[in-house]
Amino acid sequence: xxxxxxxxxxxxxxxxxxxxxxxxxxxxxxxxxxxxxxxxxxxxxxxxxxxxxxxxxxxxxxxxxxxxxxxxxxxxxxxxxxxxxxxxxxxxxxxxxxxxxxxxxxxxxxxxxxxxxxxxxxxxxxxxxxxxxxxxxxxxxxxxxxxxxxxxxxxxxxxxxxxxxxxxxxxxxxxxxxxxxxxxxxxxxxxxxxxxxxxxxxxxxxxxxxxxxxxxxxxxxxxxxxxxxxxxxxxxxxxxxxxxxxxxxxxxxxxxxxxxxxxxxxxxxxxxxxxxxxxxxxxxxxxxxxxxxxxxxxxxx
Numbered sequence: 001x002x003x004x005x006x007x008x009x010x011x012x013x014x015x016x017x018x019x020x021x022x023x024x025x026x027x028x029x030x031x032x033x034x035x036x037x038x039x040x041x042x043x044x045x046x047x048x049x050x051x052x053x054x055x056x057x058x059x060x061x062x063x064x065x066x067x068x069x070x071x072x073x074x075x076x077x078x079x080x081x082x083x084x085x086x087x088x089x090x091x092x093x094x095x096x097x098x099x100x101x102x103x104x105x106x107x108x109x110x111x112x113x114x115x116x117x118x119x120x121x122x123x124x125x126x127x128x129x130x131x132x133x134x135x136x137x138x139x140x141x142x143x144x145x146x147x148x149x150x151x152x153x154x155x156x157x158x159x160x161x162x163x164x165x166x167x168x169x170x171x172x173x174x175x176x177x178x179x180x181x182x183x184x185x186x187x188x189x190x191x192x193x194x195x196x197x198x199x200x201x202x203x204x205x206x207x208x209x210x211x212x213x214x215x216x217x218x219x220x221x222x223x224x225x226x227x228x229x230x231x232x233x234x235x236x237x238x239x240x241x242x243x244x245x246x247x248x249x250x251x252x253x254x255x256x257x258x259x260x261x262x263x264x265x266x267x268x269x270x271x272x273x274x275x276x277x278x279x280x281x282x283x284x285x286x287x288x289x290x291x292x293x294x295x296x297x298x299x300x301x
Contacts, residue, residue: 001034001037001038001042001043001044001045002034002038004045004084004089005030005031005034005080007083007087007089008030008080008083008084009023009027011083011087012026012027017172019170019172021148022170025072025076026076026079029072029073029076029077030076030077030079030080032073033056033073033076033077033080036056036059037052040052045081045084045089045090046090046091046092048081048090048094049094050094050095050096050097050098052094053077053094053095053098054098056077057070057073057074057098060073071100074095074098074100075100077095078093078095081093081094081095109237109238109239109240109243109246110243110246110247110250111235111237111239111243111244111247113251115233115235115237116141116244116247118233118234118235119137119229119230119232119233119235119239120134120137120138120229121233122229122232122233123137123229128194128197128198129212131186131189131190131193131194132190132194132195132198132209132210133225133229134186134190135183135186135187135189135190135191135209136150136209136217136222136225137226137229137244138179138182138183138186138187139153139165139179139183139187140241140244140245140248141183141244141247141248142179142180142182142183142248143165143167143177143178143179143183143248143265144177144244144245144248144249144265144266145165145167145177145245146169146170146242146245146267147219147222147241147242149167149168149169150209150222150241151207151209151216151217151218151219151222152168152207153165153167153207153208153209154205154206154207154208155191155206155208156206158187158191158208160184160187160188160191163178163179163180163181163184164176164177164178164179165177165178165179167267169267170267173267175264175265175267177265178265191208195208195210198210198211198212198214199214200213200214200215203215203216204216209222219241222241223240223241226239226240226241227239245266249262249265249266252265
């Protein structure tokens with residue numbers, strides 16, 4: 001089992017073209033599963049039964065893990081077993097007849113437009129780091145980047161005058177994302193007047209967003225910056241960098257943007273992932289129906 005696990009990791013790195021974060025997640029989940037099999041005195045893949053997999057998932061649910069985490073673990077275990085069958089390590093796949101746990105549909109957390117305006121309003125543009133923070137948050141909201149994409153953004157990837165960014169997304173897939181005039185104005189100010197005085201040539205390279213020491217910002221650094229302005233703006237929500245991405249997509253779709261265009265900008269490979277952003281307030285939908293549907297107009301008249 002241990003040798004098979006090692007070969008599986010090499011397969012993920014060399015052939016699946018997965019992101020480092022995805023590989024790390026699979027590694028963690030499958031290693032825990034392999035350790036469980038070894039604890040059950042199972043050293044060879046063909047000795048693993050469906051009952052053992054179900055028992056393992058039951059123990060995970062008792063921790064307790066959420067339905068989403070259980071689904072992710074089962075997905076990793078499925079991939080591991082399919083790899084073993086395809087490579088001849090095993091003749092059978094015990095996960096074939098196991099259904100994934102049913103996941104509740106969760107709407108993403110979204111900021112209202114006035115909340116975003118309030119957060120931006122609290123940024124002090126008289127301070128160098130304020131100029132940086134405004135440019136960074138304008139790009140997060142204006143282009144819907146993932147936090148990893150923002151942190152890895154490099155100067156050559158920005159077509160400033162044209163208002164485009166080349167983004168290297170999940171699975172090393174490149175996409176071109178536009179950004180608006182407000183983001184352009186604040187990013188231009190930061191790149192011209194602030195970044196040259198922040199950068200540490202040894203640490204910074206071409207990375208766009210830097211900390212006060214001239215090194216690339218970290219995830220925790222961006223999270224702390226966001227919490228600072230959320231608190232100042234009295235926004236009573238849990239706001240992570242990803243909430244700006246959710247807000248970007250939601251506000252575009254609510255404004256009438258084509259779903260496939262938003263899918264392209266977000267870098268989703270499956271449009272079903274993008275469709276979660278089509279949620280609208282039901283009271284708003286009811287109001288629109290009662291206001292504009294011809295049968296409703298007749299009733300009111």
